[in-house]
Amino acid sequence: FLKVCRRSDPKLNECVMSSVEGLRSHLATGIPEFGIPSCEPLQIKQLVFNQGHGAVTLTSTYTDIKVYGPTEFRLDTVRIDLDKKSVRIKLWLPHLRMTSHYKIDGRVLIMPISGRGYNEGNYTDIDATCSVQGEHITIGGNTHYSVKSFDVKFSVGDARLYLGDLFNGDRELGDAMNLFLNENWKNIATELQPLLEVKIGQLFKEFSNKIYHKFTLEQLLPP
């Protein structure tokens, strides 16, 4: 399922680009042999935000998170630095839809907010940069590539948010708050995005290493 590229390939970046392209359908279905679950939707058990200061002071918990659309990425650039063992990938996503069950309590830009229920968000025109730093490790006497850090940075073009059953299901207050959240989503995203980036980076580090630790460097990147 993985297209192998040669280290000496003068078009190594392009080769790896088409290798990642070839992974797309496998990411959608998941790769059970490697314990990689389906990424369509990508599932995250729980995210807990504790924002103590700044524009958003709140405790919020999101459980049973499903992210639809991650495999519809368009690869823009892939840059491999063999000496530094690093990879930098720029990609674009037309649309991500996220659903979860939320619990929230606190303040958003001085407005009090509380509730629990169904949460949905649509995010469009997303630019993402993944910076992967690797190292060589030895497993059973063989050299393997291993991801040390997988940094993800997003830039979202537009967002539409919905929190159901805010304020114990008070319809009027809930509608007003949803309107307010959508008008101010940029401020809110700035506060909450870093943790999401960390979490997604961790997931993809885990997935990558499941492949890298199974195949030797020699197999994945022969001379």
Ligand SMILES: *[C@@H]1O[C@H](CO)[C@@H](O)[C@H](O)[C@H]1NC(C)=O
């Ligand atoms: C998100 O998009 C879906 C369809 O793509 C739509 O049914 C849903 O109402 C949208 N949700 C929000 C919060 O805009």
